[in-house]
Amino acid sequence: MEMRAKKKYQLWMLPIVAVVALVPSQWNTARAIPISFSFTGTGTGNSTSFSLVGSGTVTPYGATTITVTGNGSGGMGSFSNSFVVTFQDGSTLSATSIVTPNSLTSISGEATITGGTGIFAGAAGSYTYVTTAPFTQSTFNFTSTGSGTIIIGSGKVVVPGAWTNNSGTDDPLPVVSNFSHHVQELVGPEQFGSGMLLLDQIAFRSFPGAGPLNSTISNLTISLSTSPLFPNTDNGRMLMSTTYASNVGPNDNMVVYSGPASLTSLGCAGPSPCPFDMVITFSTPFFYDPAFGSLLVDLQYSGETTTEGSLDDALFPLPPGGAVAIVSGASNTDTGTFEPMGHILQFGYTGCTYFLNSGGQSFTSAGGSVNVNVSTPAKCPWSVSGVPNWVTPSATSGTGSTTLTFQAAANAGTAQAATLNVAGLNFVIQEEAASVPGLNLIGSMAHIAAEENWTTSFTLVNKGFTAATTLLNFFGDASDPSGNGPLTLGLVFPQRPIGSDRINAATLENVGLPPNALEIATTEVKPAPTSIIGSAQVLAAGAVDGFAIFQLIPGAQEAVIPLETINASSYLLGFDNTNNVVLSVAVANVSAQAANIPVVIRDENGISIGPLGASISLVGNGHTSFVLSDPVLGFPVTAGIRGTVEFETPAGGQISVLGARTTPLGATKTLTTIPPLANVGTNGGSFPFVASGGDGWQITFVLINAGTTTAPATLSFFDPTGSPMPMPVAYPQTGDYTFTMTPSVAQMIQG
Numbered sequence: 001m002e003m004r005a006k007k008k009y010q011l012w013m014l015p016i017v018a019v020v021a022l023v024p025s026q027w028n029t030a031r032a033i034p035i036s037f038s039f040t041g042t043g044t045g046n047s048t049s050f051s052l053v054g055s056g057t058v059t060p061y062g063a064t065t066i067t068v069t070g071n072g073s074g075g076m077g078s079f080s081n082s083f084v085v086t087f088q089d090g091s092t093l094s095a096t097s098i099v100t101p102n103s104l105t106s107i108s109g110e111a112t113i114t115g116g117t118g119i120f121a122g123a124a125g126s127y128t129y130v131t132t133a134p135f136t137q138s139t140f141n142f143t144s145t146g147s148g149t150i151i152i153g154s155g156k157v158v159v160p161g162a163w164t165n166n167s168g169t170d171d172p173l174p175v176v177s178n179f180s181h182h183v184q185e186l187v188g189p190e191q192f193g194s195g196m197l198l199l200d201q202i203a204f205r206s207f208p209g210a211g212p213l214n215s216t217i218s219n220l221t222i223s224l225s226t227s228p229l230f231p232n233t234d235n236g237r238m239l240m241s242t243t244y245a246s247n248v249g250p251n252d253n254m255v256v257y258s259g260p261a262s263l264t265s266l267g268c269a270g271p272s273p274c275p276f277d278m279v280i281t282f283s284t285p286f287f288y289d290p291a292f293g294s295l296l297v298d299l300q301y302s303g304e305t306t307t308e309g310s311l312d313d314a315l316f317p318l319p320p321g322g323a324v325a326i327v328s329g330a331s332n333t334d335t336g337t338f339e340p341m342g343h344i345l346q347f348g349y350t351g352c353t354y355f356l357n358s359g360g361q362s363f364t365s366a367g368g369s370v371n372v373n374v375s376t377p378a379k380c381p382w383s384v385s386g387v388p389n390w391v392t393p394s395a396t397s398g399t400g401s402t403t404l405t406f407q408a409a410a411n412a413g414t415a416q417a418a419t420l421n422v423a424g425l426n427f428v429i430q431e432e433a434a435s436v437p438g439l440n441l442i443g444s445m446a447h448i449a450a451e452e453n454w455t456t457s458f459t460l461v462n463k464g465f466t467a468a469t470t471l472l473n474f475f476g477d478a479s480d481p482s483g484n485g486p487l488t489l490g491l492v493f494p495q496r497p498i499g500s501d502r503i504n505a506a507t508l509e510n511v512g513l514p515p516n517a518l519e520i521a522t523t524e525v526k527p528a529p530t531s532i533i534g535s536a537q538v539l540a541a542g543a544v545d546g547f548a549i550f551q552l553i554p555g556a557q558e559a560v561i562p563l564e565t566i567n568a569s570s571y572l573l574g575f576d577n578t579n580n581v582v583l584s585v586a587v588a589n590v591s592a593q594a595a596n597i598p599v600v601i602r603d604e605n606g607i608s609i610g611p612l613g614a615s616i617s618l619v620g621n622g623h624t625s626f627v628l629s630d631p632v633l634g635f636p637v638t639a640g641i642r643g644t645v646e647f648e649t650p651a652g653g654q655i656s657v658l659g660a661r662t663t664p665l666g667a668t669k670t671l672t673t674i675p676p677l678a679n680v681g682t683n684g685g686s687f688p689f690v691a692s693g694g695d696g697w698q699i700t701f702v703l704i705n706a707g708t709t710t711a712p713a714t715l716s717f718f719d720p721t722g723s724p725m726p727m728p729v730a731y732p733q734t735g736d737y738t739f740t741m742t743p744s745v746a747q748m749i750q751g
Contacts, residue, residue: 154348154351154377155348155349155353155376155377156276156348157191157192157193157346159344160191160344161191161355162314162524162527163273163312163314163344166529167207167208167270167312168312168314168315168527169312169341170207170313171207171311171312171341172310173215173306173309173310173311175306179306180301180302181304181328181330182244182298182300182301183301183326184244184247184296184298184336185296185324185325185342186227186240186247186326187296187323187324187342187345188322188324189291189295190290190498193290193354194290194291195290195351195354195376195380196288196289196352197287197347197349197350197351198287199224199256199285199287199288199349200281200282200349200350201348202297202348203345203346203348204263204278204311204312204346205273205274205278205311206274206309206312207267207274208268208273208312209267209271210309211309212267213263213264213309213310214307215262215309216261216263216304216305217262217263217302218302219260219303220258220260220301221257222258223253223256224297225253225298226249226251226288226289226294226295226296227249227294228249228250228293229247230294230321231316231324231325231340231342232321232323232325233319234320234492234501235497239321240327241327242327242335242336242337244334247298248296249296254286255284256282256284256285257281259283261280271529273344276346281348297345311344312343313343314342314344314527315554316340316341316525317556317558318556322340322525323342324341324343325338325340326338326339326341326342326343327339352380353377354374354376354423355374355376356425357373357375358370358490359427359428360427360429360502360504361503361505362506362509363411364432364507365410365432365433367407367410367431369406369407369408370406370408370504371404372403372404372427373404374401375401377400378399381397381399382397382398382402382422383423386420388418390411391409391418391420393406393407394406404422406427408431411434413433415430415431415433415469416431417431419500428500432507432509433509433511436469439471439541440541441537441538441539441590442563443545443565444537444538444563444590445535445537445562445563445564445588445656446535446656447533447588447623447625447660448534448535448550449531449532449533449550450489450532450533451523451526451528454552455522455523455524455553456522456549456561457521457523457548457549457550458520458521458522458536458546458548459518459520459549460510460518460540460546461518461545461546462518464515464542465515466515467513467514468513468541468542468544469510469511469512469541470510470513470539470544471539471540472507472538473486473507473537474486474487474507474535475535475536475537475623476532477622478622479530480532480533481532484621484623486506486507487506487532488504488505489523489532490523490524490526491505491508491522491524492521492522492523492524493519494520495519495520508521513542518546535586535590535656538563545563545565549561557671558671560673562675564656564678566678567590567654568678568680569649570647570648570649570678570679571646571655571656571657571677571679572644572645572647572704573647573657573659573676574643574677574702575638575642577642578640579664580664582661583628583659584659585657585658585660586658586660587616587618587625587647587657588618588621589618589620589621589623590655591621591652591653592620593620593653594619594620595618595655596616596650597615597617597647597648597649597655598613599614599615599645599647600646600648601637601638601643601645602644603641603643604642604733606705609637610637614635616647628645644704658673658676659673659676660672661673677706679706687701692728701715703715
């Protein structure tokens, strides 16, 4: 007995050791989180039973054990123990426990983390220690180092996040029997916020109003991996490949589910989105860190039978793509077809991840405030850093979801900007200069469209030899939720670094645009019940020019919005509303003063057809748009005919006008803009490109006499060498569709 006691005492004289054995259950151990922490504590004993219980911050996903050996002095009775734990991420916890030894000579055993509340490695949870071996000591110290995968907290995330409360695009499932196919959906890392996640389920939802969905799959294999590719080309990213193998992550590809599956939903009537009621729980959870790349969801279907239903999808313009993209095709091929869209998905997860409802805010020099929503599971900690002295936050740290307010003070100096770190995500705040020497109005864009099914991309070019300052101002329409006045748009800057490329702005200043350089800003793809429309004005100190492109996402139709740089006495649009062709018109008041804009409508022969005294009234910087032939909002006299409509600039004012023409094309329509003819006088002009003939091209020339007397007009055609080029010509106004091959067409146009 004496020898055994001595042997135990000698073991106690070894250096302080505590071994952590973290045993993950169904974890992706290839990407386990390393854990390092230390304990220090002292106690005083007064009884003989043994237990150790503490509460604090760690809950593991799987089994976690701590084995402790160490040294200490003998003693009797229970003692209280206070200790501090320092974790690898720098967070700490303090706890107190009561220890009652049942042996005079040794301390050894295991402590198992079982549950509770708290914070660890950016995640929330808790623990309880229970030890089961005899020891005695009144003073002890020990340290522990180990590795494992502890993740706490839980939640659900919808991707793309903008579709959480909005339905997307109807994706009818083909009616098939015993069908096999392969689908890869790539989700951009920004859709998962900041923080590491353990993904444990995936869910789909029906498209509202499409009825029930019924699909059974004999075998569905779902694999997840962290892909080096992306669903968009923002900032030079590499787009998803049409070769399946190229999209798979090289380090962590894991089968998370394999077996029969049933996708069954009752659907919903809408217009609100349907619930995520088609859920597949993973048999093996997947550890995903957005910092390492996109999430690839690889679905291989075998023996699918579908009788009805539609899934809810998100659709994006290409280029540049969006938050998700898919490649799909037959199951027995190496490649598939790429589409800039994907199913709207919901992932269940364990862990702490963080989302912001905005990437930044731009202010005028007057300053202002902005509310920022931080979304995260309960008890997940967050903090704010990088705050400049001209910005005041409502809080700098906390736990769980919250709304932060940032107050920007008025700026009396030059333009200023700061990138804050909010819950691990960038939030950009910009503020205009109090004044910019040489700043002048360069031009205006009569129409812009955003949200719902529209995006507008703005391109500004510095044509000068020195750096220029630009100011892009947006103004709304009476139909917008915010009405007339400054219009705040969510903007994306594809040339800027990812993470600092998004900002909300009604006015946007760019200081130091280099010579011959360009900057692009695009409105965010954002689902909404209706689109937002308005106009834009460009101011600059320097030789700046530009244009915009608006795009109708379904059908991938787009058209150019020229920057109107002329302040003309009137603007004239030619229209052809025959054969189901429709002209829409946008008019913007570029002045801060209210304007009453006279409207004159003429037929194709130049005869005024009224209504007499027609006009459009706009508030300062106001905007309106309408279908020209609309019986209520437009001028029904233009229905089914050709002619012109002229908008006269009020005395002392300035306006901007744009036409948009839609032409039937099978089951869809084509979209193009019609630039107005500014009344500034002309001696002729040229078209830099014409095409006709063999590969399906047809071009229509519209010549308008904007004067008051009859005028001759000659239209000549030249080939790429400058030689006269015969072109087939027909005259739809006269009913003469006999094509005449001629290198020059002469006409008399009535005034």
